[in-house]
Every structure is written in structure tokens, then in C-alpha cells.
Amino acid sequence: MPLHSSPLATAPPVLAGRRPVGRRRLAGLAGLAMASLTLAACGGGGAGGGGGGGGEEAAAYPEDDITFVVPFSAGGPTDTVTRLVAEPMSKELGVPVVVQNVEGAGGTIAAGQVANAESDGYTVLMHHIGMSTAPSLYPDLAFDPLEDFKTVGLVTEVPMTIVARKDLEPDTLEELVTYLEENGEEVTLANAGVGAASQLCGLLLQDALDVKLTEVPYDGTGPALTDLVGGQVDVMCDQTTNTTGQIGSGKVKAYAVTTPERVESLPDLPTTEEAGLAELQVGVWHGLYVPAETPDAVVEKLTDALKVALADQNVVDQLADLGAAPSSAEDATPEAHTEQLSSQIDLWQPIIEEAGVSGS
Numbered sequence: 001m002p003l004h005s006s007p008l009a010t011a012p013p014v015l016a017g018r019r020p021v022g023r024r025r026l027a028g029l030a031g032l033a034m035a036s037l038t039l040a041a042c043g044g045g046g047a048g049g050g051g052g053g054g055g056e057e058a059a060a061y062p063e064d065d066i067t068f069v070v071p072f073s074a075g076g077p078t079d080t081v082t083r084l085v086a087e088p089m090s091k092e093l094g095v096p097v098v099v100q101n102v103e104g105a106g107g108t109i110a111a112g113q114v115a116n117a118e119s120d121g122y123t124v125l126m127h128h129i130g131m132s133t134a135p136s137l138y139p140d141l142a143f144d145p146l147e148d149f150k151t152v153g154l155v156t157e158v159p160m161t162i163v164a165r166k167d168l169e170p171d172t173l174e175e176l177v178t179y180l181e182e183n184g185e186e187v188t189l190a191n192a193g194v195g196a197a198s199q200l201c202g203l204l205l206q207d208a209l210d211v212k213l214t215e216v217p218y219d220g221t222g223p224a225l226t227d228l229v230g231g232q233v234d235v236m237c238d239q240t241t242n243t244t245g246q247i248g249s250g251k252v253k254a255y256a257v258t259t260p261e262r263v264e265s266l267p268d269l270p271t272t273e274e275a276g277l278a279e280l281q282v283g284v285w286h287g288l289y290v291p292a293e294t295p296d297a298v299v300e301k302l303t304d305a306l307k308v309a310l311a312d313q314n315v316v317d318q319l320a321d322l323g324a325a326p327s328s329a330e331d332a333t334p335e336a337h338t339e340q341l342s343s344q345i346d347l348w349q350p351i352i353e354e355a356g357v358s359g360s
């Protein structure tokens with residue numbers, strides 16, 4: 001099924017040859033900033049009505065298009081993972097999946113909007129490790145990750161790479177460490193805002209080196225990487241789902257990957273441990289969420305469709321090409337996802353408190 005994207009008009013999109021996407025569900029996402037629309041066409045037609053709520057509605061679910069909300073810019077790593085699983089999930093569910101980018105505040109704007117969307121299964125959030133760091137970074141966070149959502153299941157865990165503009169002098173991580181220590185705030189560090197995985201990794205890097213760089217926030221590491229390739233910023237820590245292509249083409253310089261083992265798709269890239277920075281290890285886990293009152297029968301259908309997508313050979317192959325792998329069937333469950341989210345919230349709280357970083 002072709003995935004295609006077109007700029008989303010301010011009004012809810014009228015899909016080619018189809019009636020307007022359910023207005024009530026988009027109301028929860030009203031005031032969207034930039035948004036790009038990708039329609040995963042599918043076999044089944046969207047019938048009228050639909051939605052969560054009572055048993056019969058949950059039993060009939062889905063009857064309409066489903067919106068997958070991505071809390072960062074189009075073209076970035078979260079967007080890439082979402083579009084990869086959206087297509088097979090759309091086929092399995094028998095309705096179109098519309099991918100919508102809602103940017104800002106390190107992903108917390110989108111999460112807050114989905115928390116308040118209708119609990120009918122037609123608005124789903126794709127988010128990553130940032131869901132577990134947000135409570136520590138944003139004291140006045142508009143939502144509680146554990147109370148205001150139901151988890152659907154884990155999707156994948158993505159390694160991060162330390163990369164730089166291709167003409168930055170250091171050639172090894174050891175040389176980069178010296179460069180950062182010597183140049184400090186003269187060095188610009190791109191990220192996707194407080195709460196983003198790139199910001200967390202940059203925080204860990206600065207903490208490990210006891211240096212302070214000048215952070216340059218973007219609405220996603222898609223546009224940040226564009227500026228890194230263009231030489232407008234100096235360094236970034238970003239996911240292999242975004243950097244693999246640019247590393248392979250030599251458009252950015254890569255120093256290390258933040259996983260215990262090397263990544264098959266980047267065999268020449270040493271791990272941070274090999275390169276002498278063992279304390280910098282972080283993987284970006286992703287999961288799907290729905291508003292807390294979504295009927296369990298609806299969540300179950302989404303979980304089942306997620307498992308089918310994660311077993312899809314195209315998804316497996318494309319994630320492997322980008323240095324990642326799908327979560328196991330055991331981890332693609334609400335139970336495993338909730339356990340991961342809860343334990344990660346506890347893990348990052350003291351680290352972020354110690355670093356004294358806040359998003360507001």
C-alpha cells in the first residue's frame with residue numbers, strides 16, 4: 001500500500017475520494033502547528049460513525065480512520081518508526097492510518113493533546129524514552145504518563161550515535177572529547193528540545209565530560225540533521241533511524257554508537273565503551289499510547305495489530321537497515337510497556353534532578 005504525504009490544510013483533511021476524516025477526533029488535536037499528513041491506504045473503507053465507548057462500539061472498532069500522532073517533526077526518527085508500523089497496522093485493522101506531526105516542547109505538547117483526545121481508539125500517540133523523562137523535566141507537566149494513558153505495547157529500541165558536521169576537526173571520540181573540553185560553549189549541540197531523546201543524550205554527554213555546550217533546539221532531529229549536514233551546527237546525539245544514511249554517505253562525521261554492542265548497519269562505528277566513554281550508554285525505546293479511558297477491547301485490537309506489524313518482514317528489514325529491531329511479541333504488550341515506562345520514570349528522575357535540567 002503506498003504511503004504518501006501532503007501538507008495538511010488547516011481544516012481536517014478530505015482524503016482523496018473519501019469523506020472528511022472524523023472531525024470530532026481531530027478536535028482533540030485542534031491548534032495543530034505544522035502537520036504533515038501521511039495516509040496509509042488500506043483495503044477496508046472507512047464507514048461512518050465508529051469510535052470507542054460502549055461495548056458494541058468497541059466491538060465494531062475500528063470503523064473510521066485512525067490518527068497516529070508523532071510528537072516531533074516529519075522526517076525524523078520518531079516519524080520514521082511511526083510510518084514504518086502504520087502501514088501494516090492499517091492493513092491489519094482495515095482502516096486508513098493518518099500520521100500527524102504535532103511538534104513542540106520536546107514532545108510534551110503532542111502527548112498532552114492525546115491525553116485529552118477522545119478515548120475512542122482513533123487517536124494514538126507514538127512516543128519514546130521522552131515519555132519517561134518528561135515528569136522530571138517539566139514540573140508543571142500537563143499530563144501524567146502513567147495515569148492519563150493506556151499503553152498499547154513497545155515498538156522498538158533505537159541506538160543513538162554521536163555525530164558532527166563533516167568538517168569538524170576531531171576524527172575520533174577521544175579527540176572529540178578533548179575538543180569539547182577545550183571549546184565548551186563555543187560548540188553548538190543540536191537537539192529536539194527539553195524532553196527529546198537527543199537532548200537527554202546530549203545531557204548525558206555533557207555530564208560525562210563535565211562540559212557545557214550551547215544547545216540549539218529544533219522541533220525534531222529531522223530538521224536538526226539537515227542543519228548539521230549543512231554545517232550550521234556542530235554536534236548532535238541522534239538515533240540511527242535518522243543518522244544511518246548520512247553517516248553512510250559521509251555527509252556527517254560519526255564517532256560512536258551508544259549501545260553495548262556495535263550496530264550491524266554501522267559496523268565500523270565503535271561503541272562509546274570501545275571509544276573510552278562507557279558511561280554514555282542509552283537506547284531510545286518507543287511505544288504506542290491511547291487516552292486512559294480507551295476501552296480495553298480497543299486497546300487489544302491495537303496491540304494485536306502492532307504485533308502483526310512488528311512481525312512484518314518489511315518492518316524487520318527496514319528497522320535492521322536503520323540499526324534497530326522490532327520489540328518482541330512479549331514486549332509489544334500493555335503489561336511490558338507499562339513496566340518499562342514506570343521503571344524508566346524512576347530511573348531518570350534522580351539523574352535529571354542531579355543534572356539540574358528543567359523544561360519549564
Ligand code: MLT
Binds near residue numbers: 072078199
Ligand atoms: C525526532 O523524532 O525528531 C526525535 O525523536 C527527537 C528526539 O527525541 O530527539
